[in-house]
Amino acid sequence: MLERSLAEGAFVVTAELGPPKAPDIEAIRRKAALLKGQVTAVNITDNQTAVVRVSSIATAAVVLASGLEPVIQVTCRDRNRLAIQSDLLGAFLSGIRNVLCLTGDHQKFGNHPQARGVFDLDSVQLIAMASRMRDEGCFECGEEIKNSKNAPVLAPRIFIGGAANPFGDPFEAQAMRVAAKAAAGADFIQTQPVFDLERFLRWMEVLRTLGVPEKVAILAGVMPVKSYKALEYMDRNVPGIRIPGLLIERMKKAASPKEEGVAICVETMRALQQVPGIRGIHIMAVEWEDVVAEIVHQFGNGVGSAVA
Amino acid sequence: MITAQRKPFDEIYRSASRHRKILVLGCGSCMTVCMAGGETEVLTLSQQLELAARERGDQLQIRMRTITRQCDREFFDDETARLVFESEAVISMACGVGVQFCAERFLGATVYPALNTQFYGATVQPGVWAERCVGCGECILESTGGICPVARCAKTLLNGPCGGSQDGKCEVNDQQDCAWQLIFDRLKASERIAFFAKIRAPKDWSRSGNGGPRTIVREDVTLQ
Amino acid sequence: MDDSRADDGVRIVAFCCHFCAFTAADTAGTMRLQYPTNLRIVRVPCTGRVDITMILHAFCEGADGVIVAGCEEGSCHFTRGNLRASKRVKRARELLREAGVDPQRLEMYHVAAAQGPLFAASAREFIKRVEDLQLVEGGKAQT
Numbered sequence: 194m195l196e197r198s199l200a201e202g203a204f205v206v207t208a209e210l211g212p213p214k215a216p217d218i219e220a221i222r223r224k225a226a227l228l229k230g231q232v233t234a235v236n237i238t239d240n241q242t243a244v245v246r247v248s249s250i251a252t253a254a255v256v257l258a259s260g261l262e263p264v265i266q267v268t269c270r271d272r273n274r275l276a277i278q279s280d281l282l283g284a285f286l287s288g289i290r291n292v293l294c295l296t297g298d299h300q301k302f303g304n305h306p307q308a309r310g311v312f313d314l315d316s317v318q319l320i321a322m323a324s325r326m327r328d329e330g331c332f333e334c335g336e337e338i339k340n341s342k343n344a345p346v347l348a349p350r351i352f353i354g355g356a357a358n359p360f361g362d363p364f365e366a367q368a369m370r371v372a373a374k375a376a377a378g379a380d381f382i383q384t385q386p387v388f389d390l391e392r393f394l395r396w397m398e399v400l401r402t403l404g405v406p407e408k409v410a411i412l413a414g415v416m417p418v419k420s421y422k423a424l425e426y427m428d429r430n431v432p433g434i435r436i437p438g439l440l441i442e443r444m445k446k447a448a449s450p451k452e453e454g455v456a457i458c459v460e461t462m463r464a465l466q467q468v469p470g471i472r473g474i475h476i477m478a479v480e481w482e483d484v485v486a487e488i489v490h491q492f493g494n495g496v497g498s499a500v501a
Numbered sequence: 502m503i504t505a506q507r508k509p510f511d512e513i514y515r516s517a518s519r520h521r522k523i524l525v526l527g528c529g530s531c532m533t534v535c536m537a538g539g540e541t542e543v544l545t546l547s548q549q550l551e552l553a554a555r556e557r558g559d560q561l562q563i564r565m566r567t568i569t570r571q572c573d574r575e576f577f578d579d580e581t582a583r584l585v586f587e588s589e590a591v592i593s594m595a596c597g598v599g600v601q602f603c604a605e606r607f608l609g610a611t612v613y614p615a616l617n618t619q620f621y622g623a624t625v626q627p628g629v630w631a632e633r634c635v636g637c638g639e640c641i642l643e644s645t646g647g648i649c650p651v652a653r654c655a656k657t658l659l660n661g662p663c664g665g666s667q668d669g670k671c672e673v674n675d676q677q678d679c680a681w682q683l684i685f686d687r688l689k690a691s692e693r694i695a696f697f698a699k700i701r702a703p704k705d706w707s708r709s710g711n712g713g714p715r716t717i718v719r720e721d722v723t724l725q
Numbered sequence: 726m727d728d729s730r731a732d733d734g735v736r737i738v739a740f741c742c743h744f745c746a747f748t749a750a751d752t753a754g755t756m757r758l759q760y761p762t763n764l765r766i767v768r769v770p771c772t773g774r775v776d777i778t779m780i781l782h783a784f785c786e787g788a789d790g791v792i793v794a795g796c797e798e799g800s801c802h803f804t805r806g807n808l809r810a811s812k813r814v815k816r817a818r819e820l821l822r823e824a825g826v827d828p829q830r831l832e833m834y835h836v837a838a839a840q841g842p843l844f845a846a847s848a849r850e851f852i853k854r855v856e857d858l859q860l861v862e863g864g865k866a867q868t
Contacts, residue, residue, distance in 0.1 A: 312657045318660065357664070366681065433672065509823075544819065552821070
């Protein structure tokens with residue numbers, strides 16, 4: 194259990210599972226099988242980069258049935274507060290406990306750029322709303338979560354996460370935003386992938402002065418890449434990610450790019466483990482789920498995983 | 502002011518060419534300032550329509566007039582009324598408000614829009630107009646250093662910035678300033694950073710256009 | 726614009742700035758350089774005075790082609806009038822295209838006051854261009 198592992202002080206490793214574009218249940222099961230036993234919990238992305246895929250909750254249900262603990266992701270881009278609250282209750286009812294609350298990449302990046310971005314809430318408000326549902330047992334409007342006047346309040350006991358970007362600007366504001374998410378009730382934070390360690394360390398320093406690592410469990414993100422082209426693509430096209438030139442050079446010169454990518458990832462993980470305030474790692478092996486086992490093995494931190 | 506841009510010419514011509522006598526009616530206020538539908542634009546469009554009609558062998562008699570604005574009844578004077586009723590249709594170069602109001606004033610008249618109305622904005626420099634307000638009905642400028650995130654943040658965040666802000670620019674368009682960077686800078690410079698740290702509750706969107714068309718009534722001023 | 730066509734040729738209006746183009750035209754005359762008489766010159770203080778509606782007006786009144794001739798870059802007597810004219814000519818060509826008139830019927834030239842030969846050559850070249858267009862388009866009659 195993600196919550197339990199963190200409470201016990203274990204160094205946690207989570208990974209990501211991207212739902213398929215087509216409703217192919219076997220594809221989900223295959224990916225889940227690759228990750229089972231490797232990590233504590235698995236994030237199920239939600240129309241990532243505004244490209245339509247099978248929903249996070251439906252995919253999470255399949256992942257759960259496969260014996261792996263999911264973390265659903267909810268963006269503010271596609272749903273208003275009604276739909277989100279409804280989804281949270283539905284997810285909880287289906288056995289899903291962990292929820293990562295995100296703003297969401299703008300719809301212009303995806304395959305439906307003409308869609309209306311909802312953005313009824315932002316991620317801070319979303320976290321506040323989710324934690325209110327859990328801690329006070331009431332909806333955003335103030336009504337209690339119960340079926341009738343005399344029925345018991347059934348608060349969804351969810352474990353709430355937020356995202357953070359140590360590489361976004363303005364530097365100080367991004368750090369303050371993490372503090373806001375902590376104050377709003379977040380239990381854990383997952384960061385964008387770390388390629389620029391020096392900047393990440395500076396960011397963690399600011400967070401420490403704001404007292405944030407004591408309030409939320411920060412999991413640092415890492416991403417293994419297969420080629421220098423992948424790095425260049427991300428640098429140019431993915432919002433919030435910037436890659437140091439040295440890294441691109443290193444990948445270019447590598448005899449075996451995939452192995453180099455894994456090596457860089459593991460090196461980064463080991464460095465991050467030493468950073469005070471970091472409680473774990475979040476591996477984003479986008480469309481490369483089969484490399485996670487290798488990474489975890491090299492990292493050498495036998496992390497238990499099965500769903501309690 | 503309200504800003505707009507002229508519609509693609511073919512679209513306007515399609516409307517105009519259904520008729521033989523049209524009035525191109527301009528607006529002397531916002532549409533003049535944003536150079537979309539003032540006297541000059543009325544003349545230019547009429548010239549184009551004349552040339553196009555000639556090219557296609559269509560009969561098109563074009564009259565022109567520009568009034569102060571098309572969103573107040575008073576400005577639809579007798580001369581305008583005469584021209585409207587002598588024409589088969591009006592090509593209005595007002596914003597969406599004026600186009601509709603003109604039709605309401607002259608019941609039975611056919612009024613076509615020549616413009617695509619865009620936003621409430623300011624003239625940043627000659628020839629450049631930028632959006633500043635979306636009329637959300639609940640102004641929060643006091644707490645954001647005078648910079649509006651509802652109008653200027655692509656995700657209407659009230660607790661920004663998002664992780665996509667880079668070098669002061671928005672993830673959606675790297676020519677676009679990140680509103681939250683601007684707000685942060687402004688608040689920091691004026692030592693009001695506490696405003697930045699404040700967590701803002703979800704917005705009441707029912708007060709913006711999302712709740713249906715709005716009306717304002719000043720009882721002390723109405724005539725009835 | 727008079728209705729009678731003294732010659733059966735195309736009718737061209739040329740907005741020429743007083744300081745450069747008009748003087749160049751004058752120089753061409755003094756040098757006895759031949760250029761066709763279909764060119765009706767309108768002297769303006771600066772091409773910056775020419776706005777889009779003036780150009781379109783010429784076409785509406787029956788011109789087959791319009792020239793806007795001003796100073797060379799950097800030499801405008803009023804500093805940037807010729808640059809403003811360039812931008813407007815560009816826009817006017819777009820508006821003409823939308824209205825179904827070939828944008829090649831409008832051209833901007835930059836000539837120095839002493840460049841009589843250049844003015845004459847430009848005029849000849851432009852008139853030929855418009856004549857060719859007339860042939861291709863079946864001689865759109867200006868009724």
